[in-house]
Amino acid sequence: MQIVRQLDPLRNALAEFRAAGLTIGLVPTMGALHAGHMRLVEVAQSQCDAVIASIFVNPTQFGEGEDLDAYPRQEAADAALLEAAGVKLLWAPTADQVYPPGYATNVSVSGISDGLCGAARPGHFDGVATVVAKLFNQVRPDAAFFGEKDYQQLAVIRRMARDLDFSHEIVGVPTVRDADGLALSSRNAYLTAEERADAVALPETMQEAATAIAAGSPVADILSDAKARLLRSGFHKVDYFELRDADTLALLDDFTRSARLLAAAHIGRTRLIDNIPVS
Numbered sequence: 160m161q162i163v164r165q166l167d168p169l170r171n172a173l174a175e176f177r178a179a180g181l182t183i184g185l186v187p188t189m190g191a192l193h194a195g196h197m198r199l200v201e202v203a204q205s206q207c208d209a210v211i212a213s214i215f216v217n218p219t220q221f222g223e224g225e226d227l228d229a230y231p232r233q234e235a236a237d238a239a240l241l242e243a244a245g246v247k248l249l250w251a252p253t254a255d256q257v258y259p260p261g262y263a264t265n266v267s268v269s270g271i272s273d274g275l276c277g278a279a280r281p282g283h284f285d286g287v288a289t290v291v292a293k294l295f296n297q298v299r300p301d302a303a304f305f306g307e308k309d310y311q312q313l314a315v316i317r318r319m320a321r322d323l324d325f326s327h328e329i330v331g332v333p334t335v336r337d338a339d340g341l342a343l344s345s346r347n348a349y350l351t352a353e354e355r356a357d358a359v360a361l362p363e364t365m366q367e368a369a370t371a372i373a374a375g376s377p378v379a380d381i382l383s384d385a386k387a388r389l390l391r392s393g394f395h396k397v398d399y400f401e402l403r404d405a406d407t408l409a410l411l412d413d414f415t416r417s418a419r420l421l422a423a424a425h426i427g428r429t430r431l432i433d434n435i436p437v438s
């Protein structure tokens with residue numbers, strides 16, 4: 160596996176892949192890889208000839224006071240995992256390759272970026288849309304792979320790709336979970352043993368709320384009971400626990416076939432997000 164940090168060698172390597180007639184799959188990440196990321200790689204391998212993973216802890220998607228400095232960085236271990244999985248190239252750009260001096264352009268996807276994580280993390284999805292648009296232009300993949308765990312992010316990227324005429328496929332990959340149901344996340348590493356044990360309340364509460372909503376119970380009551388349960392179970396703040404349309408992310412008051420539950424809540428110093436379909 161080649162590890163590439165500068166744009167010129169990236170372009171040369173991509174030209175070689177294309178000259179060999181290989182289709183290219185891109186898996187963007189911020190590193191600290193776990194089985195969720197590796198599932199994206201696996202799905203990309205099944206659909207493309209050459210898989211390129213990127214690792215870039217993108218500063219513009221972190222707000223003031225967020226965990227940019229603390230975010231886990233373990234490139235050597237990540238590279239070993241990617242290589243073992245058959246990834247052809249790791250794109251690990253230096254910050255100046257992504258945001259050179261004088262950089263002044265911002266991609267902002269209005270509407271779908273508002274609310275949910277966009278409300279709790281102002282500017283976050285501008286940072287995500289901007290860096291993902293740049294990764295798409297840098298790599299020009301045939302398909303790009305994103306996890307459903309970051310469901311609003313996936314929706315923002317799909318909208319951005321449609322709006323900016325990126326014609327490659329955007330593939331959403333279902334969330335990989337630990338045995339007890341907690342969604343895998345690089346930020347789970349922040350949890351103490353006690354917080355990790357309590358964190359299972361998030362997927363459990365979501366599953367029970369989804370079942371009750373599908374059975375026809377009043378949505379508003381279920382959502383407020385779910386938030387209260389999280390606050391009794393070790394979480395100290397619930398950013399949101401909402402029922403949304405799976406495609407448009409429009410707020411729903413009642414169950415529909417395309418309903419999805421989305422939640423974000425804080426436990427200790429860790430903010431966890433999750434989402435599940437209601438069916």
Ligand SMILES: Nc1ncnc2c1ncn2[C@@H]1O[C@H](COP(=O)(O)OP(=O)(O)OP(=O)(O)O)[C@@H](O)[C@H]1O
Pocket residue numbers: 187188189190194195196198199304305306307308309332333334335336342343344345346347
């Ligand atoms: N449990 C998971 N299942 C499937 N995909 C996942 C999972 N966790 C992360 N991904 C996907 O991996 C890609 C890179 O995500 P990222 O590097 O931010 O990891 P993360 O574990 O989501 O970290 P964070 O702690 O920042 O949420 C994204 O497309 C994300 O949705």
Ligand SMILES: CC(C)(CO)[C@@H](O)C(=O)[O-]
Pocket residue numbers: 187188189215217220287290291309312
């Ligand atoms: C898509 C992404 C790599 C952009 O920085 C990041 O938001 C992530 O890891 O989900």
Ligand code: BAL
Pocket residue numbers: 220221309312
């Ligand atoms: N996993 C999405 C990236 C972020 O939380 O900043």
